[in-house]
Amino acid sequence: MANLFTRWLGAQRRERALRKHAIDDALWQRTLDAFPFYRHLNAADRERLRETTSLFIAQKEFSTAHGLELTDEMIVSIAAQACLPVLNLDLDLYGGWVGVIVYPGEFVIRKTVEDEAGVVHEIEHDASGEAWEGGPVVLSWEDTQMADASDAYNVVIHEFAHKIDMVNGEADGHPPLFRRWHAPLDNAAWSDIFDNAYDQFCARVDAVPQRRWSRFERESLIDPYAADHPSEFFAVCSEALFVTPDAFQSEYPELYRLLARYYRQDPANVGALTGYSA
Structure with missing residues (x-):
């Protein structure tokens, strides 16, 4: 009662x-x-x-x-x-x-x-x-009013992705996983994809000579700032998922699938995402 x-x-x-x-x-x-x-x-x-x-x-x-x-x-x-x-x-x-x-x-x-x-x-x-x-x-x-769909930038989504990441405590790029929404995702599955993608992105950023830095910033879908910390990588990739989903899916298909499964949205309309349900 x-x-x-x-x-x-x-x-x-x-x-x-x-x-x-x-x-x-x-x-x-x-x-x-x-x-x-x-x-x-x-x-x-x-x-x-x-x-x-x-x-x-x-x-x-x-x-x-x-x-x-x-x-x-x-x-x-x-x-x-x-x-x-x-x-x-x-x-x-x-x-x-x-x-x-x-x-x-x-x-x-x-x-x-x-x-x-x-x-x-x-x-x-x-x-x-x-x-x-x-x-x-x-x-x-x-x-907050910047709405150029050619650029994977959205400060509101970025900061609120941090808020989601903080539900477990300090932001670390490992947002909370809930069985009722995210099965069969678990911490090990998240780490296997996300941490590996973050390490590869950091290596890519570190490999850019100083003289080519401005060109890399122009050409990279993911802002190099994302290499500062896993929490920034999560927030920046969250921006890309919603703002430039087609480009994000094309350049980072596995990472796209992971975040689409996490947020339970498929903005690029890929379909058939394992563990995804609307």
Whole structure:
């Protein structure tokens, strides 16, 4: 009886959230039209994404910095992009934190790092996004609007892939695997494909002479930044899966299949993905 009441209460809360944070038809259509990567979704998927986006907005607190005006268009645009990776998973993967902070453009990150000799350094660098473990996601509004489908770049998907990766603790490129969604994927199967792909990519980056670096950055589908850490490789490859799925599948077919199985989406319409079900 208690379980039935709990489910009923959850359903009531969901319906209230969907009513309170309903997205205007015109605004939703503008949101979909702004980004080519929504086109792989069928009508039912788009409607589920709309509902998931409303629920996300109900759960999160959006704020801005440096005088940027917060608008409904801004909230819905960011929320819809954030919800795409969890469309066939669970919005609870974004639980445990509430803040989304939006800057007009790039912002400065200050970090304390320790080098190999044990010396601690204070460093600063510009960033378009940052995800804090247990804390907010920080985004550049300018960067969230970059929608060139020829470039595997999406700062929202990148940072929210980090959030998924952090469900198990510190981001390490090994996101949580759940039997109800990801069987027969397990940690060993993930490592066999992902870790090997990461090692090969790092070797490829390391082999590029300095004089050819700018050319490599232009020609590589995967940003060389992905070689910095397995968590960055996971986030950058997640961007590629959704933003440039055909190119990603063509250049990295095994890695494409792994991430498509993980997210339970097949944007390149490869079909017959082992262990994949919509």
